[in-house]
Amino acid sequence: MINDERIIETLDELDAFLLTAESGVLGLQNVAGVALATHNGSGRRFVAILDDQNQLLLGRWVSEDVFKNGQDLVRNGSKRSR
Template sequence: MSDEQSVIDSLNKLEAFLLSVENGGLGLVGVEGVGMATNNADGRHFVAVFDHNHKLLHARWITDEIFVTGKEMVRHGVKGKH
């Protein structure tokens, strides 16, 4: 997660990331859940993708604002658009 260009800084980017995870666009195998967390070392927030053993498969940094405003989107998933 050291690539600063991959910081999710808008709800649109968070939605796109979540849809990519749901649709298999990241090539991750065994995805069982997504959550938000805080790095203990520096206090930065991230969104994480986990497998059934709660092993981290992929993560992206998120801004403080997205940590607050994107919780429901992560918790309940992205609603399909018609």
Template structure:
């Protein structure tokens, strides 16, 4: 994984930041190879939420912490993709 989940400075705190992250994944600007999906989840040990990028074997390629608000309001954006098309 190319991201340290302990880095609290990387928290996505609003939908604009989430959309920017998803567009970066969709457009390939993050340099990830074999992206097959994106999802939201909750860390079992501390209850914090994150958005994650997976490959076809469901291996975690990249993750970013997200705020509770983004977790609650950004589900459709993650599920259906960004409004902007490249």
């Protein structure tokens, strides 16, 4: 669910969000994947943390630049040490 109006504006912010989600700090259960997506109703872009049923566990809005340039980061994960 996206109920946080903050927007991830940079690739560094996206990287930090992905590392936080991956580390377990967010307390999400059954995490199976991450995707960049478009909200059907509004057309806004977001990063989605998905469970093993492809259901949205957590989402954060992203800027258009992050959506366009963050595909590899979401696909391949962070290059930073974990």
